[in-house]
Amino acid sequence: MGGVKDIKSKQELDNLVKDGSAVMVHFWASWCDASKHMDQVFSHLSADFPNAHFLRVEAEEQPEISEAYSVSAVPFFVFIKDGKKVDTLEGAYPAELANKVSKVVGSIHAGEPAAPASLGMAAGPSVLEAIQDLAKINSSSQGNTHPSPPAGVTDLNTRLEKLTHSHPIMLFMKGTPEQPKCGFSKKVVEILKAENVKFGTFDILSDNEVREGLKKFSNWPTYPQLYCKGELLGGSDIIIAMHEGDELKQAFADHGVDDDVSKSAVVEPNGQKAGVTDSAGLSSALSSRLESLINSAPVMLFMKGNPDEPRCGFSRKVVEILREEKVSFKTFDILSDEEVRQGLKVYSNWSSYPQLYIKSELIGGSDIVLEMQKSGELQKILIEKGIISLEERLKKLVNSAPVMLFMKGTPDAPECGFSSKVVNALKEEGIKFGSFDIYSDEEVRQGLKTFSNWPTFPQLYYKGELIGGCDIVLDLKSNDELASTLSE
Numbered sequence: 001m002g003g004v005k006d007i008k009s010k011q012e013l014d015n016l017v018k019d020g021s022a023v024m025v026h027f028w029a030s031w032c033d034a035s036k037h038m039d040q041v042f043s044h045l046s047a048d049f050p051n052a053h054f055l056r057v058e059a060e061e062q063p064e065i066s067e068a069y070s071v072s073a074v075p076f077f078v079f080i081k082d083g084k085k086v087d088t089l090e091g092a093y094p095a096e097l098a099n100k101v102s103k104v105v106g107s108i109h110a111g112e113p114a115a116p117a118s119l120g121m122a123a124g125p126s127v128l129e130a131i132q133d134l135a136k137i138n139s140s141s142q143g144n145t146h147p148s149p150p151a152g153v154t155d156l157n158t159r160l161e162k163l164t165h166s167h168p169i170m171l172f173m174k175g176t177p178e179q180p181k182c183g184f185s186k187k188v189v190e191i192l193k194a195e196n197v198k199f200g201t202f203d204i205l206s207d208n209e210v211r212e213g214l215k216k217f218s219n220w221p222t223y224p225q226l227y228c229k230g231e232l233l234g235g236s237d238i239i240i241a242m243h244e245g246d247e248l249k250q251a252f253a254d255h256g257v258d259d260d261v262s263k264s265a266v267v268e269p270n271g272q273k274a275g276v277t278d279s280a281g282l283s284s285a286l287s288s289r290l291e292s293l294i295n296s297a298p299v300m301l302f303m304k305g306n307p308d309e310p311r312c313g314f315s316r317k318v319v320e321i322l323r324e325e326k327v328s329f330k331t332f333d334i335l336s337d338e339e340v341r342q343g344l345k346v347y348s349n350w351s352s353y354p355q356l357y358i359k360s361e362l363i364g365g366s367d368i369v370l371e372m373q374k375s376g377e378l379q380k381i382l383i384e385k386g387i388i389s390l391e392e393r394l395k396k397l398v399n400s401a402p403v404m405l406f407m408k409g410t411p412d413a414p415e416c417g418f419s420s421k422v423v424n425a426l427k428e429e430g431i432k433f434g435s436f437d438i439y440s441d442e443e444v445r446q447g448l449k450t451f452s453n454w455p456t457f458p459q460l461y462y463k464g465e466l467i468g469g470c471d472i473v474l475d476l477k478s479n480d481e482l483a484s485t486l487s488e
Contacts, residue, residue, distance in 0.1 A: 401434025
């Protein structure tokens with residue numbers, strides 16, 4: 001052992017896993033800078049832990065392996081011991097990687113915090129040096145887009161409060177203004193620059209604690225999120241509507257944003273606004289062709305291979321998602337045309353594939369599409385763009401689990417007494433059920449009233465059919481009919 005070995009087939013990986021040794025697998029991509037930085041840490045770790053296997057898999061080139069380990073984004077790490085997957089890590093978190101490796105190998109105590117202060121217990125000096133280098137790289141690449149948390153601040157809410165107030169206009173986004181990592185973040189950046197305002201940003205992909213914590217702090221489940229003087233204005237759909245209605249600048253004024261904030265956006269030496277795609281390097285013929293391809297279908301996917309024979313795991317995943325959403329879509333195999341493959345990267349300012357467009361707007365790659373599907377944001381934009389109807393979305397939601405409860409809050413934290421009673425009744429009967437917090441989506445909340453012809457919540461469904469509200473559920477339970485009704 002010792003050093004990092006590149007894996008070329010699933011059989012090769014399976015053979016190494018079978019011997020029962022500790023195995024660390026880094027799924028990477030040549031286009032991903034974070035993968036390259038983390039590969040340095042991974043290589044140093046292989047030297048510090050010579051008795052374990054350290055393996056690299058190029059995710060897009062080995063779709064069979066990527067699919068087997070549910071890889072949808074890079075960098076991604078899988079930890080295997082005694083022939084079984086015991087842990088995973090998604091993203092560029094060097095300290096956490098070092099501690100997860102050491103726990104699998106068994107050189108530190110379980111529960112050791114994955115923090116730089118304790119990292120010396122998890123890895124040798126070479127790893128510490130690599131992490132320090134990576135920190136410098138990240139710092140220089142991000143510039144002053146977001147402030148570091150003040151020393152001694154341990155309470156997450158306090159930190160989030162400080163972050164949301166760190167600039168009069170503050171955008172929490174995926175990526176940076178110069179390199180947005182999703183179409184929605186890119187759109188809001190362009191709007192703020194069109195509004196000629198200065199703004200700070202925070203890349204939520206760089207800090208999972210902020211990424212997850214801010215969802216609860218703001219009661220807003222998706223990104224980007226735009227704040228003015230510490231108050232949430234909304235996400236991309238709201239900002240787009242406010243901009244198109246000439247209401248955004250007024251909202252800034254209403255929040256008392258000083259005039260010196262309302263200055264022109266940063267302009268690069270070439271005269272182009274920072275972060276806005278410059279496709280001037282493309283010929284007019286190629287630009288016209290790319291535009292025509294993007295507009296050739298309401299839902300357009302640029303992928304490797306075709307829907308029946310995807311040539312990479314990421315492309316296969318997006319195809320599966322679109323099919324699950326039951327939407328018609330057209331594809332273009334970028335492996336069949338090098339001019340399109342390279343040109344579209346410049347045109348869209350997006351360096352990898354697949355790329356999904358809805359009504360000519362870039363949505364993003366596989367990781368973005370997967371996250372949007374999980375959060376319900378994908379269905380929302382498909383409805384907004386007229387691709388699917390609200391009724392179709394509601395049909396899918398009520399059928400998303402055999403027993404499905406639409407309630408106020410969640411089963412662990414109901415936000416009304418009636419919802420709480422129905423949850424307790426289902427739990428007492430030992431009935432497994434899915435749930436949807438109608439406070440999280442006003443469109444679903446109002447639409448379901450018409451869809452079901454039932455004006456109040458909670459609403460309980462079985463196999464897509466409405467059972468009723470709180471009174472009916474409690475009546476069924478008191479008559480010992482609830483379990484039988486939900487199992488017919």
